[in-house]
Amino acid sequence: MKKNAVAGAMLAAMTSCVLITPALAVGQTPVEVELWNKPDGSQGMTLSADHVKAGKVKFEVKNSSSNMVHEFLIVKTNMTFDQFPKDPENPAVVDEDKLKGAKELSSDLNPGNSGTLTMDLKPGRYVVFCNQPGHFDGGMHLVFTVTQ
Numbered sequence: 211m212k213k214n215a216v217a218g219a220m221l222a223a224m225t226s227c228v229l230i231t232p233a234l235a236v237g238q239t240p241v242e243v244e245l246w247n248k249p250d251g252s253q254g255m256t257l258s259a260d261h262v263k264a265g266k267v268k269f270e271v272k273n274s275s276s277n278m279v280h281e282f283l284i285v286k287t288n289m290t291f292d293q294f295p296k297d298p299e300n301p302a303v304v305d306e307d308k309l310k311g312a313k314e315l316s317s318d319l320n321p322g323n324s325g326t327l328t329m330d331l332k333p334g335r336y337v338v339f340c341n342q343p344g345h346f347d348g349g350m351h352l353v354f355t356v357t358q
């Protein structure tokens with residue numbers, strides 16, 4: 211009896227796996243993004259994955275700072291961080307107008323706030339960054355890869 215119960219439970223588990231599969235095939239696990247800064251002045255971003263497969267990708271962005279506004283931008287580019295164009299009138303920020311195809315969370319995030327950005331991503335090299343004045347150079351940039 212007990213063996214049958216276990217087998218039944220396993221069968222149920224396997225069946226539910228089969229049922230879940232089509233949902234997984236449609237989307238993929240969201241990428242969690244944490245925007246942070248510390249009392250020592252350091253700041254950065256932490257991603258739950260440094261690469262994903264091409265297709266629909268959802269970024270779940272959280273500003274975990276207690277005292278700073280941060281934002282989230284993504285651009286497909288082969289530029290190194292030093293090559294990012296700076297705004298001639300404000301060299302503390304990246305000149306977003308010169309970044310073709312850059313996308314951004316619909317609003318900047320106040321401390322503790324979250325937002326999501328869903329994109330259809332093609333394979334390639336991307337850079338994610340924050341463009342609050344001084345934050346790009348302060349360390350808020352990462353390479354993110356989209357594979358076939």
Ligand SMILES: [Cu+2]
Pocket residue numbers: 245253279280281340341342345350
């Ligand atoms: Cu920032």
